[in-house]
Amino acid sequence: MGEHDFNRKECIKALIKLGFTYSTFRRGKHDKYTPPKDLLGKKQPNQPPFIMIPRSKQIHCQLEILKELWAFGGEDLVNKFLSYIK
Numbered sequence: 618m619g620e621h622d623f624n625r626k627e628c629i630k631a632l633i634k635l636g637f638t639y640s641t642f643r644r645g646k647h648d649k650y651t652p653p654k655d656l657l658g659k660k661q662p663n664q665p666p667f668i669m670i671p672r673s674k675q676i677h678c679q680l681e682i683l684k685e686l687w688a689f690g691g692e693d694l695v696n697k698f699l700s701y702i703k
Contacts, residue, residue: 621679623702628670628682631701635694640667647671652689661688 623631629650636653649667651657657666668685671678687695 621683621699621702623676623679625670625672625674625676627702628676631698632668632670634701635698637668645672656689656694659689659691664688 629648632650636656637650638653639648640651641647641649647669649669651667652660660666664685668682668689670676670682676682683695683698686698
């Protein structure tokens with residue numbers, strides 16, 4: 618998938634290590650993860666207060682997930698996420 622290739626399981630483990638919590642308790646094709654309180658204040662305008670992860674085994678939207686992480690915490694959060702992936 619490109620430079621940053623990760624599957625759903627790796628993505629979820631990295632998000633949990635960063636302090637994100639599972640916030641979807643219904644059926645659907647995506648899971649929502651909310652960031653910790655300190656990151657909610659840093660979110661960009663018009664950005665939803667969660668990150669959506671598809672329920673398929675192989676994720677095809679890795680770049681969008683990284684962009685949403687960047688909007689919450691900048692380059693530092695993205696680098697931490699990528700270090701937890703590897």
